[in-house]
Each structure stands twice: as structure tokens, then as C-alpha cells.
Amino acid sequence: MSSVRVEVMDGDFNRALASSLSVLLDKGIVDALVIPQESPHGLAIHQTLVRKREGLKSPRPINLLMANNAARFLQELSEADPGARVAAVLRPCELRAAVELVKLNQINRASMFFIGVDCHGTMKPRAYEKRAAEIKREGRDPSAELIGKDEPESQRETCRACERFWPLEGTADLVVAHIGLDPFKELFIEAHSDAGAGALRALTEAGYREAVVPEARRSTIQERLARVAEFRKGWLEEARNKFGSLDALLSTLSGCVRCYNCRDACPICYCKECVFDAEFMEPSPRHTLRRAGRKGLLRLPQDTLLFHLTRLNHMATSCVGCGMCEEACPQEIPVALLFIPLGERVQRLFDYVPGRDPREPLPLATFKEKELEEVGGE
Numbered sequence: 001m002s003s004v005r006v007e008v009m010d011g012d013f014n015r016a017l018a019s020s021l022s023v024l025l026d027k028g029i030v031d032a033l034v035i036p037q038e039s040p041h042g043l044a045i046h047q048t049l050v051r052k053r054e055g056l057k058s059p060r061p062i063n064l065l066m067a068n069n070a071a072r073f074l075q076e077l078s079e080a081d082p083g084a085r086v087a088a089v090l091r092p093c094e095l096r097a098a099v100e101l102v103k104l105n106q107i108n109r110a111s112m113f114f115i116g117v118d119c120h121g122t123m124k125p126r127a128y129e130k131r132a133a134e135i136k137r138e139g140r141d142p143s144a145e146l147i148g149k150d151e152p153e154s155q156r157e158t159c160r161a162c163e164r165f166w167p168l169e170g171t172a173d174l175v176v177a178h179i180g181l182d183p184f185k186e187l188f189i190e191a192h193s194d195a196g197a198g199a200l201r202a203l204t205e206a207g208y209r210e211a212v213v214p215e216a217r218r219s220t221i222q223e224r225l226a227r228v229a230e231f232r233k234g235w236l237e238e239a240r241n242k243f244g245s246l247d248a249l250l251s252t253l254s255g256c257v258r259c260y261n262c263r264d265a266c267p268i269c270y271c272k273e274c275v276f277d278a279e280f281m282e283p284s285p286r287h288t289l290r291r292a293g294r295k296g297l298l299r300l301p302q303d304t305l306l307f308h309l310t311r312l313n314h315m316a317t318s319c320v321g322c323g324m325c326e327e328a329c330p331q332e333i334p335v336a337l338l339f340i341p342l343g344e345r346v347q348r349l350f351d352y353v354p355g356r357d358p359r360e361p362l363p364l365a366t367f368k369e370k371e372l373e374e375v376g377g378e
């Protein structure tokens with residue numbers, strides 16, 4: 001696999017990476033770039049859509065804050081012929097969600113260029129904001145400062161439990177490799193497709209030199225996977241306690257106000273018309289009063305359990321474990337702790353990993369005679 005080395009000056013790896021990516025814009029290899037940038041006050045990081053190099057004002061392609069799963073925006077930018085090729089800098093869980101959305105015909109892969117980036121994990125937005133404010137007060141860059149420190153305890157639990165924190169082979173066009181390396185000195189960009197190889201040629205013409213990604217990346221990934229495995233034992237136990245029986249499930253979900261934030265933040269919940277917004281799902285006053293009459297009392301809003309079970313049913317095979325549903329919940333309900341382990345169990349049944357391989361068909365999309373022959377079981 002061919003790759004180039006990006007030399008980092010003054011420790012500013014984000015500026016160095018953005019500068020290399022802007023070559024793709026300058027040379028017309030892509031027409032637009034979806035890339036995270038720091039907000040003007042410096043306490044948040046948002047996705048931005050950049051069409052000119054000057055738009056890269058405060059790029060943070062490597063950062064510790066994920067406010068949204070960017071695959072959602074790619075869906076919004078996708079149509080049969082949008083008239084522009086859009087490149088997107090994506091974390092591994094965003095990249096995997098994008099691959100799933102391509103399979104679900106929600107993203108037009110031909111008009112996209114995926115740039116996968118190794119991920120250090122991300123913090124809860126409020127925790128990030130607090131730390132960023134402290135670091136900013138001392139005149140330093142929160143992204144650089146926080147990436148430089150290995151603080152797993154400050155990360156979101158879904159990130160600590162994440163087993164795929166690097167872009168999987170063959171899913172992106174380019175991969176930015178930096179785990180286990182020294183991003184304050186150098187980054188590496190690898191080509192993972194023909195389109196990626198073309199982009200790499202443009203980078204070498206622009207003066208970037210070819211180089212091999214150091215072996216340290218692979219060994220660091222293995223070490224981190226061992227830490228993840230250790231963390232997952234307690235995490236899965238917590239999932240069993242919170243959701244392992246009907247009583248536990250009802251109790252954990254009891255604070256749900258059915259605001260639909262979890263659905264709206266989920267990259268895989270893509271339906272333009274959700275069944276829960278459909279008119280036929282709106283109970284008439286007469287029906288609601290009848291239900292209350294039958295039981296003596298009715299919890300309002302109604303059908304929170306039905307909402308979660310329906311969503312689980314719709315997306316268990318494609319949940320990529322990004323945890324955005326949980327971050328969006330105003331009631332702090334650990335919805336990701338319900339969806340991720342349960343999704344993984346369903347995915348194991350089909351030997352399927354969402355976003356692992358663009359050629360792998362979606363489970364349940366095709367009928368297989370020799371599938372799920374056992375009823376019941378574990």
C-alpha cells in the first residue's frame with residue numbers, strides 16, 4: 001500500500017494535515033471537503049463544508065470531540081448527481097456508518113471521497129468544553145494538548161469500549177495514520193483505493209515524499225485492543241444489569257421523555273419519514289382516554305418502550321457503536337449501552353460487522369435458505 005509522510009512543523013498536526021488535504025481541493029481532485037473545525041470561541045468543534053482553501057480557518061481533523069456523526073451530513077449532501085465530488089474526513093465509526101449508508105442507498109459513493117482518520121477516542125462534550133476553556137486560558141490549543149495526554153478515564157464509555165478505532169482496510173480512499181506514532185512530528189497518508197492512489201500522486205507532485213507507515217502503529221493498536229477488552233468486561237456487565245431483564249429495561253428507560261433526540265442523532269436511523277412521525281401512529285384522544293380507562297392510568301408520553309424496541313429492531317444489524325444516541329439524550333439514559341451490545345449480538349449471528357466491507361451484503365437484505373435455522377438458543 002503506498003503512502004506519503006506529512007511533516008509537522010511546530011507541533012501543529014492539524015494545520016499540517018489540513019494543508020495536505022487542501023492540495024486535493026487546489027488540484028480539483030475533490031470539489032468540497034467536510035472537515036471538523038474549531039468554533040470561533042474555541043470551546044467546541046463542528047463539522048464544516050469547505051470549498052476553498054481559505055475556508056480552512058481552524059481545522060481540527062484530529063480532535064477529541066465528536067458533536068455529530070458526520071455520516072449524517074454526507075447523507076444530506078448526497079444525490080444521484082450533486083454536481084460536485086465531496087471529500088469527508090471521518091473517524092472510524094463515521095466511516096463505517098457512511099459505508100452502511102452507501103449499502104442502504106442513502107449515500108452516493110461515486111460522488112464521495114472518504115478520508116478515514118485514526119481515532120484517539122472522544123470526550124463528553126461538556127467535559128471537553130470545561131477542559132478546553134482551562135487550556136485556552138493558558139493560551140494553548142486544546143486539541144493538541146488533549147491528544148498529547150493519554151487520559152482514557154476522561155473519554156466517553158463507548159470510545160473506551162470501541163474495538164475498531166482505526167479505519168478498516170478497503171473502506172476509505174485515503175487513511176491518515178497516526179496512532180502509536182508521534183503526530184507532533186509526522187503523520188502518514190495511505191492510499192486505500194484507486195481514487196486514493198490518484199490523490200496520493202497529486203500529493204507527491206506537490207512535494208510530499210513517499211514513506212512507509214512505521215510498524216509502531218500496528219503494535220500500539222494491539223496494545224490498545226487489550227485495554228479495550230479489559231474495559232469491555234465491566235461495560236458489558238453494566239449492560240446486563242441495566243437491560244438484562246424486562247424489569248431492568250423498564251426501569252432504565254423509565255426517564256425517557258420520547259423527545260426522539262437519540263433517533264435524530266443516529267446516523268443509521270436514516271428514514272426520511274419515521275414511522276413514529278406518521279399520522280397513523282398518533283393516537284386519537286378517544287383512543288388514549290380508552291386506554292387509560294382500561295388500565296386505570298396511562299403513562300405519558302405513551303409507548304416509550306415500543307419506540308425503543310422498534311428502533312432496535314430497525315437498526316441492530318447496522319449499529320456502528322458511535323454512541324451519538326446516548327450523547328443526545330437530555331435524560332442521560334444510557335441508550336448506547338442498550339443498542340451497542342445488543343446490536344453486536346445480532347451482528348454476530350450473521351457474522352456481520354457494519355461498515356467492515358463495502359462488498360459485504362446487508363444481513364436480511366437477501367433471503368438465505370440456510371440461515372438462522374435454530375430457533376431460540378442463547
Ligand code: SF4
Binds near residue numbers: 322
Ligand atoms: S466510537 Fe470508536 S471510532 Fe468512534 S469516536 Fe469513539 S473511539 Fe473513535
Ligand code: SF4
Binds near residue numbers: 256259333335
Ligand atoms: S433521547 Fe433519551 S429521552 Fe429522548 S427519546 Fe431517546 S432515550 Fe428517550
Ligand code: SF4
Binds near residue numbers: 315322323324326336
Ligand atoms: S444506535 Fe447509537 S451507537 Fe448505534 S449507530 Fe445509532 S447513534 Fe450510533
